[in-house]
Amino acid sequence: MGLVITEEQQLLKDSAKDYLKENASIALMRKLRDENDENRFSPAVWNAMAEMGWAGLIIPEAYGGMGFEYVGMGQVLEETGRSLTSSPLLSSALISATLLNLAGDQSQKEKYLAAIASGKIISLASEEGSHHNPKKVQLTAKKKGDGFILSGSKNYVLDGQVADHFIVSARTAGHSDSPKGISLFIVSADSAGISKTSATLMDSRVCAHLSFDNVAVSTDHLLGELDKGYKPLQKTLDIAAIGVSAELLGIIQESFDRTISYLKERRQFDKIIGSFQALQHRAADMYCEIEICKSLVIKALQGIDEDSFMLPALASMAKSKCCKIAQLVTNEGVQMFGGIGMTDDEDIGLYLKRARVAMELYGNYNYHLDRFATLNGY
Amino acid sequence: MSALESFKKEVGEFLDQNCPESMRQPMKSEDDAYWGGRNGSFKNDDQKSWFEAMAAKGWTTPEWPAEYGGGGLSKDEARILKKEMAKRNCRTPLLSFGIWMLGPALLKFGSEEQKHQYLPDIINGKIRWCQGYSEPNAGSDLASLATSATTVGDNYIVNGQKVWTSYADQSDMIFALTRTSGEGKKQQGISFLLVDMAAEGVSTRPIKLISGKSPFCETFFDNVKVPKANLVGAEGGGWSVAKYLLTHEREMIGETTDPSAMIPLNVSAKKDIGMNADGKLADPVMRKEVAEWEIDGAGFLFTIARLKDEMKAGQPIGAKSSFLKYYGTELNKKKYELHLTNKGLDSLGWDGEQYEEGKLARMFCRTKGNSIEGGTSEVQLNIISKRILELPSE
Missing domain, CATH: 1.20.140.10 (Butyryl-CoA Dehydrogenase, subunit A, domain 3)
Incomplete structure (x- = not known):
C-alpha cells in the first residue's frame, strides 16, 4: 500500500469537509459554548453524522456498520480537527467501537456495535488520574453471586455526561499498577450507584467524572476474559x-x-x-x-x-x-x-x-x- | 514467468557471478570507492572486474538510453537492479559527478553531438567530471557569479575563480557556470560551459577543511581557451541548466542522508552509555534526545516514501526537494551531535588507531557542511516560503 489515500478515502474526506463546513463550523461551536449547552455538541449534527454512516465507519457490516477502514476514519477525524467539531465520533464511534470489536462476544457485538452505528453513545471510562495511565486501575469489581460489584471512580470520561453505556476498566486481581488482573465491563449509564459530575475543559467541551458506588452488573456485562482486559x-x-x-x-x-x-x-x-x-x-x-x-x-x-x-x-x-x-x-x-x-x-x-x-x-x-x-x- | 520476473532472475545470476565477495562489503571510507577518470586507478582486481562487468552492460547508468551506452532499462527494471544489488550489499561500481549531475543535464539540455561525445565516457568511467558553480563572492547568491567567458572567434576565453569544486585536482573536465553577458538580469547572462582541466591556464589548489580533509579545491581560470562547441544549451541559458541540476542535487542529498543507511542511533547509544537496572538508557536526557531523533528520522523516511508515492500518483515534487534537503541535512547534523555526546571524549580522538584516525570527529566536522553545500538551510527555507507557502518578497 502506498502512503497516499485512495480515491474512495479522498471522497469521504471531501464530503466530510463539505458537511462540517456547512453544518458544524466554528460558529456552531461558539454558539453551544456561549449558550452554555450542557453537552457542547449538537445532537442534530451527531444524528446526521450517524445517518451518513460515520458512527459506523469502522464497524463491520455484519453489525450494522459501513465496514470501512481506519484510514477512512482518520480522514474524517482530521476534518473534525480542522472544523473544531465536537461530537462522539472519537469517544464512541472510534474508541468504544474498536474495543467492543476486539473484546466483545457475538451477542455483545450484535447489541452494542449496532447501537453505536445507529448513533447511541458508548464511552470508555479508563482514566483515574490526571495523566494517562491505563495500568493504574483502582476501581474494583468484586465477584458477588452471579455478577460483580463495581466500586471506585473514573475521570475525564469523554461524552460521559450523555453516554448510554460505559466501558469500564476494573481491577479484578493484582496490585493497583499491574496490567494483570484488569477486566472490562460494559455498564448501562443509568445503573443504580453511578453518579456523574460534568467538567468543562479549556476547549469548551464537556466530559464527566464518574463515581461507582457498589454498582451491580451481571456476568454477561463482562467484556472479554476476566483479568485479561488489558x-x-x-x-x-x-x-x-x-x-x-x-x-x-x-x-x-x-x-x-x-x-x-x-x-x-x-x-x-x-x-x-x-x-x-x-x-x-x-x-x-x-x-x-x-x-x-x-x-x-x-x-x-x-x-x-x-x-x-x-x-x-x-x-x-x-x-x-x-x-x-x-x-x-x-x-x-x-x-x-x-x-x-x-x-x-x-x-x-x-x-x-x-x-x-x-x-x-x-x-x-x-x-x-x-x-x-x-x-x-x- | 513475466518479463520482469525473468529479468530479476537474470540480474540475480549476473550479480552472483560478477560481484566479488569483497565488493559486497560496506565501504570503509571514500578510499574504497572507484571514481574513474584518466588518472583513476583500481585499488585491487576485484574492484576492477566488478566495475568492468557493470560498465559493459551500461549498468553504471541503468536508465540512460542504450544508444549512448547506458543500460536502457525501464524504471521498473532499474528498480529491480537496485533492489537485487542492495540485497547482496553490492557496492556502487562507479561514483561520479558525471552520472549524478552532468549526465542528467546533458540528456535534457545537450545537443545530440554532445550526448554522443560525453555520455559514453561518463558511463565507462573514462572521464571524471567536477562541478564549477560557487565563487568566492557567489555562494548562496550564486547568480552573482563573475567568472567571465568572452567570445574570441570560435572560442570563449575564460577568466576567473571557482571555489568548492569537489575533487577538482583529480578531475579531467569541469562543467562550469560562466558569465557571457553583464547586461540585463544577472541570471540571464550565465552560460554553461564544459572545460578541459588539462587546458592551458587551468590550475587548482586544495582547500583544507575543519575535518582536516581536502575534498574540495579552488579552481583558477587564466585566459583559458574553450571551443564554442562546449556550450551546453543556449548562450545565456546556463541558469536554467544550473537550477535543474541543483534541484536534482538537493533530492540526492536528501536521499543520501536517508537515516536507514545509518546505524540506528539507539544501538550505539546503548553501547556507549549503557543501561540502568530497569532496562532504560542510563542517561535520561540522552534517552529523550535519542527517542526524539529516532521519531524524526522515521518520520523523514516515511515522508520520502510518501513523496515518492505522490510523484507516482502524478504530483510533482517541485520545491518539496528543498524540504528534503533542509530536513535531511539538519537531521544528519543532529545525529552526529548526539554521537559526540554519547561517546564523550572517546568521540574526539583526532588520529591514531585507537580512534580510527579520528573518523567520528572528522565526520562530525564534515556534517556541518551538509546544511551549507547545495544551497544553505536558510536558502531552502527561503524557497519553501516563496514557492510553496507563496509568502511575498520584501
Missing part, C-alpha cells in the same frame, strides 16, 4: 492515540493555513508582515514539520488496517510528534496573529485550546516519547 484495552488506546493524532493533524494544518493567510494580509511598517524573513523561516520550518506529521499519521492509520506488529510504536511516534508540532504551530499561530490572536473573537486561540486538550488525551508527548523508547528496548 490487552484489548491497550490496543484500543493505541488506536485512540492514532485517532487523536489524526484530529491533531487537522488542527495543526488548519491553524497553519490560517496563520499563513494572516501573514499575507496583515501590514505593519508599510509592509505585508509575511515578507519578513524572521517570520518566513519560522513558517517554512513549520511546513517541514507538518510534512513529517502527515507521514507518521498515515503510516499509523495504515498500521491499524494492516494489523501491523509495529502498531504500538507507530501510535507513539504519531502521537508524540503531533503533540510537539501542535504545540509549536498553535503557539506560533497566536504569536504571529499578535494582539488579535489573544482575543476571543479570533478563532486561532480556539485551536490552541482544543490542541492542548487533544495533546493530553490518551497519552501526552512525554508519555509517548517514553513509551517509544521502552518499545525500542531503551
Whole structure:
C-alpha cells in the first residue's frame, strides 16, 4: 500500500469537509459554548453524522456498520480537527467501537456495535488520574453471586455526561499498577450507584467524572476474559492515540493555513508582515514539520488496517510528534496573529485550546516519547 | 514467468557471478570507492572486474538510453537492479559527478553531438567530471557569479575563480557556470560551459577543511581557451541548466542522508552509555534526545516514501526537494551531535588507531557542511516560503 489515500478515502474526506463546513463550523461551536449547552455538541449534527454512516465507519457490516477502514476514519477525524467539531465520533464511534470489536462476544457485538452505528453513545471510562495511565486501575469489581460489584471512580470520561453505556476498566486481581488482573465491563449509564459530575475543559467541551458506588452488573456485562482486559484495552488506546493524532493533524494544518493567510494580509511598517524573513523561516520550518506529521499519521492509520506488529510504536511516534508540532504551530499561530490572536473573537486561540486538550488525551508527548523508547528496548 | 520476473532472475545470476565477495562489503571510507577518470586507478582486481562487468552492460547508468551506452532499462527494471544489488550489499561500481549531475543535464539540455561525445565516457568511467558553480563572492547568491567567458572567434576565453569544486585536482573536465553577458538580469547572462582541466591556464589548489580533509579545491581560470562547441544549451541559458541540476542535487542529498543507511542511533547509544537496572538508557536526557531523533528520522523516511508515492500518483515534487534537503541535512547534523555526546571524549580522538584516525570527529566536522553545500538551510527555507507557502518578497 502506498502512503497516499485512495480515491474512495479522498471522497469521504471531501464530503466530510463539505458537511462540517456547512453544518458544524466554528460558529456552531461558539454558539453551544456561549449558550452554555450542557453537552457542547449538537445532537442534530451527531444524528446526521450517524445517518451518513460515520458512527459506523469502522464497524463491520455484519453489525450494522459501513465496514470501512481506519484510514477512512482518520480522514474524517482530521476534518473534525480542522472544523473544531465536537461530537462522539472519537469517544464512541472510534474508541468504544474498536474495543467492543476486539473484546466483545457475538451477542455483545450484535447489541452494542449496532447501537453505536445507529448513533447511541458508548464511552470508555479508563482514566483515574490526571495523566494517562491505563495500568493504574483502582476501581474494583468484586465477584458477588452471579455478577460483580463495581466500586471506585473514573475521570475525564469523554461524552460521559450523555453516554448510554460505559466501558469500564476494573481491577479484578493484582496490585493497583499491574496490567494483570484488569477486566472490562460494559455498564448501562443509568445503573443504580453511578453518579456523574460534568467538567468543562479549556476547549469548551464537556466530559464527566464518574463515581461507582457498589454498582451491580451481571456476568454477561463482562467484556472479554476476566483479568485479561488489558490487552484489548491497550490496543484500543493505541488506536485512540492514532485517532487523536489524526484530529491533531487537522488542527495543526488548519491553524497553519490560517496563520499563513494572516501573514499575507496583515501590514505593519508599510509592509505585508509575511515578507519578513524572521517570520518566513519560522513558517517554512513549520511546513517541514507538518510534512513529517502527515507521514507518521498515515503510516499509523495504515498500521491499524494492516494489523501491523509495529502498531504500538507507530501510535507513539504519531502521537508524540503531533503533540510537539501542535504545540509549536498553535503557539506560533497566536504569536504571529499578535494582539488579535489573544482575543476571543479570533478563532486561532480556539485551536490552541482544543490542541492542548487533544495533546493530553490518551497519552501526552512525554508519555509517548517514553513509551517509544521502552518499545525500542531503551 | 513475466518479463520482469525473468529479468530479476537474470540480474540475480549476473550479480552472483560478477560481484566479488569483497565488493559486497560496506565501504570503509571514500578510499574504497572507484571514481574513474584518466588518472583513476583500481585499488585491487576485484574492484576492477566488478566495475568492468557493470560498465559493459551500461549498468553504471541503468536508465540512460542504450544508444549512448547506458543500460536502457525501464524504471521498473532499474528498480529491480537496485533492489537485487542492495540485497547482496553490492557496492556502487562507479561514483561520479558525471552520472549524478552532468549526465542528467546533458540528456535534457545537450545537443545530440554532445550526448554522443560525453555520455559514453561518463558511463565507462573514462572521464571524471567536477562541478564549477560557487565563487568566492557567489555562494548562496550564486547568480552573482563573475567568472567571465568572452567570445574570441570560435572560442570563449575564460577568466576567473571557482571555489568548492569537489575533487577538482583529480578531475579531467569541469562543467562550469560562466558569465557571457553583464547586461540585463544577472541570471540571464550565465552560460554553461564544459572545460578541459588539462587546458592551458587551468590550475587548482586544495582547500583544507575543519575535518582536516581536502575534498574540495579552488579552481583558477587564466585566459583559458574553450571551443564554442562546449556550450551546453543556449548562450545565456546556463541558469536554467544550473537550477535543474541543483534541484536534482538537493533530492540526492536528501536521499543520501536517508537515516536507514545509518546505524540506528539507539544501538550505539546503548553501547556507549549503557543501561540502568530497569532496562532504560542510563542517561535520561540522552534517552529523550535519542527517542526524539529516532521519531524524526522515521518520520523523514516515511515522508520520502510518501513523496515518492505522490510523484507516482502524478504530483510533482517541485520545491518539496528543498524540504528534503533542509530536513535531511539538519537531521544528519543532529545525529552526529548526539554521537559526540554519547561517546564523550572517546568521540574526539583526532588520529591514531585507537580512534580510527579520528573518523567520528572528522565526520562530525564534515556534517556541518551538509546544511551549507547545495544551497544553505536558510536558502531552502527561503524557497519553501516563496514557492510553496507563496509568502511575498520584501
